Amino acid sequence: MATTTAGQKRAEAKREYDAYIAACPSRQLLDTVADKWVTLVLTALADTPLRYSELSRRIAGVSQKMLTQTLRTLERDGLVDRAVTATVPVRVDYTLTPLGESLVTVMAGVKTWAEAHMPEVQRARRRYDRR
Template structure:
């Protein structure tokens, strides 16, 4: 069966294509590929953590960046926020089942980075030397 151009466009709309600018899958990839997302997810691996504990576990994360990252993860259904009324108010975060499923992939990326970092560092050094030689 031959499809008209309009039918092809409609069929294509049913499938996500992360290469397209406005594709929801692309937007999600952009959101979850942040280094802060990766570090927060790894910090939550062992269970609930307070906001203040997460700041200690993630050196270099400002309070603003951490809060923004946690809100984004909560919005995407990857993290749950628990507020306990006390003085001061206690806020804890934990991964959802969806977040745990992403954590598996993050672990694979982390392991890959640790396994290949020496080779990547050597490649970077060689590349930079080569560029300096021709500039």
């Protein structure tokens, strides 16, 4: 019986999650994190827990349906925690999990990059559209 080394096990695990393979489950996660609402929710929660209404006010243009759907997806994927406090009315706070915190740095970088480079992108789009 052949013995598998730790290095071989790591290499095998890496192959199991190769997003370049069509059937790889990591593609579903990439679909999630590539969503603009996910980026905005994660970065909004980066500094402090927020209630649903606070998130809704902070993220202009998000519909109630999309915010609810986004929060549920993030909670399902273990990126956001939903804490319900039994008060009248009921209080619900959303916070990043440690896994969410590990992703928010990357997402904040993408958001910052988009904000900083939007003039260049707009110029490129105008050049392209003139052709």
